[in-house]
Structures are given as structure tokens and as C-alpha cells.
Amino acid sequence: MYAQERQQHIARQARTAGRVEVVALAQELGVTTETVRRDLTALERRGTLRRVHGGALPVERVELEPAVTTRATRLSDQKHRIAVRALDELPHDGTLILDTGTTTGALAALLPHDSRLTVITNSYAHAAVLSALPHVSVLVLGGHVRQRTGATVGRWAREALEGVCADVALLGTNGLDVARGLTTPDQAEADVKESMVRAARRRIVLADSSKVGEVHLHRFARLDDLDLVITDEDLDEDHLAELRTDDGPEVVLA
Numbered sequence: 001m002y003a004q005e006r007q008q009h010i011a012r013q014a015r016t017a018g019r020v021e022v023v024a025l026a027q028e029l030g031v032t033t034e035t036v037r038r039d040l041t042a043l044e045r046r047g048t049l050r051r052v053h054g055g056a057l058p059v060e061r062v063e064l065e066p067a068v069t070t071r072a073t074r075l076s077d078q079k080h081r082i083a084v085r086a087l088d089e090l091p092h093d094g095t096l097i098l099d100t101g102t103t104t105g106a107l108a109a110l111l112p113h114d115s116r117l118t119v120i121t122n123s124y125a126h127a128a129v130l131s132a133l134p135h136v137s138v139l140v141l142g143g144h145v146r147q148r149t150g151a152t153v154g155r156w157a158r159e160a161l162e163g164v165c166a167d168v169a170l171l172g173t174n175g176l177d178v179a180r181g182l183t184t185p186d187q188a189e190a191d192v193k194e195s196m197v198r199a200a201r202r203r204i205v206l207a208d209s210s211k212v213g214e215v216h217l218h219r220f221a222r223l224d225d226l227d228l229v230i231t232d233e234d235l236d237e238d239h240l241a242e243l244r245t246d247d248g249p250e251v252v253l254a
Contacts, residue, residue, distance in 0.1 A: 010056075085252060175214035
């Protein structure tokens with residue numbers, strides 16, 4: 001089994017049986033206990049399981065889409081490194097679409113004071129940070145504000161993007177999978193993200209390694225719609241090998 005297949009099997013078994021044990025899983029899957037512990041750690045980071053001595057328990061009533069205040073504290077070091085690397089991809093004196101999210105928010109906070117950009121965003125939080133920069137022109141997409149993520153969604157946001165041709169779009173995602181592409185739990189937010197993809201000449205996704213292999217309900221882009229994936233060095237080798245294909249996007253680790 002690949003790591004993703006093992007982890008899916010472990011998660012299903014935990015939900016069915018109510019718990020899983022390291023030694024029993026290692027024997028069943030034909031891997032070492034160290035491999036099982038790494039899988040449990042990955043699943044815990046995603047909010048699927050909770051580690052306990054000797055095994056793990058399923059997290060009941062898991063938030064399928066954690067609130068932005070919850071996500072901001074998760075993997076903050078990895079998100080910071082991804083944001084630092086993404087600064088190299090910004091156009092000089094160009095136009096940028098900046099998606100809502102905690103990793104894109106980390107980039108907004110790191111933008112140099114002398115940056116000269118026009119930034120289109122569906123995040124009022126990002127807009128507040130960027131508006132303090134003297135040479136950055138900020139355009140905020142209108143629409144309904146989702147309380148859980150702080151994103152503006154709906155017809156107003158989509159229609160505003162229809163006439164846009166931006167240099168770069170920096171996108172967030174809840175899930176990134178080779179077969180299923182980029183996914184998110186909310187359809188309205190997926191629709192706006194899809195419009196962002198269409199509106200930019202260069203498409204870059206910023207996704208920490210916990211998002212890789214995850215699949216949610218609504219797809220907004222295929223992997224081959226992207227030009228670049230920036231993730232972190234904690235990504236396991238199996239997932240990295242799957243992402244790095246001849247016809248797929250460039251993948252860099254921060």
C-alpha cells in the first residue's frame with residue numbers, strides 16, 4: 001500500500017472499531033510499527049484521529065472545515081515557510097489574485113513595504129493587512145461573507161472576476177489529490193476559487209503537507225490547471241512522487 005491508502009484504511013478501521021492499535025495495525029498491514037506511528041501522526045495532524053498510548057481514537061464530530069481561527073494555529077511554521085517561498089513568485093508591479101486562507105494570509109503579512117502591486121482578494125482580513133502598504137492597490141470582491149472562513153462568495157464575487165486577467169493567482173485549498181484535484185467542502189467557495197483559476201495567467205497553490213491526499217466534496221481545479229504547488233518539507237515521499245509527474249505542475253518544498 002501507498003501511505004495514502006494505509007492512512008485511509010486506518011481511518012476507516014478507527015471509525016468502525018472505535019480505536020486502532022499500533023502493533024495490530026503493523027501486523028495487519030505488513031509494515032513496521034514506526035511506519036504505523038508516522039501514519040497516525042499524519043492522521044492526527046489532519047484532525048482525523050487522536051493519538052493515545054499504543055494507538056489512536058477517532059475524533060467524533062470532526063469539523064470538516066475548521067474555522068479560520070482554528071486553522072491559523074495549525075502548522076504555523078510550515079505555512080510561514082511556504083509564504084516566504086511564494087514571495088519569489090510575485091509579479092513586479094503586476095496584478096495578483098489572493099485567495100482567502102491562513103497560508104495566503106501569512107503571505108499578505110510578509111509582503112514587503114515597498115511592494116507595488118494590485119491585489120484582488122476575497123478576504124477582508126487580507127485586505128486590512130494589505131491596505132497598510134503605501135504602494136499596494138487593494139480590490140475586495142463583494143458578496144456574502146462566510147463566517148467560517150472569512151471569504152466573500154456568491155454571484156457578485158464571481159461576476160467581478162469574469163472581466164479580470166491577472167498575472168498570478170495564489171490559491172488556498174482544503175484538499176489536494178492527484179486524481180481528484182483541488183477540493184473544498186463548500187460549493188459557493190469552490191465556485192469563486194474556480195473563477196480565480198480562470199482569471200489568472202499563472203496559477204499557484206499554497207498548501208501545507210497535511211492537505212495533500214485529502215479530498216473534499218467540491219472540486220474547483222484539476223492538478224494540470226496549476227503551474228506551481230508550494231508545500232512544506234514534511235510531505236512524505238509517496239505523495240511527493242505522485243505529485244511530480246511529467247504533465248503536472250512544478251512542485252517545490254519550503
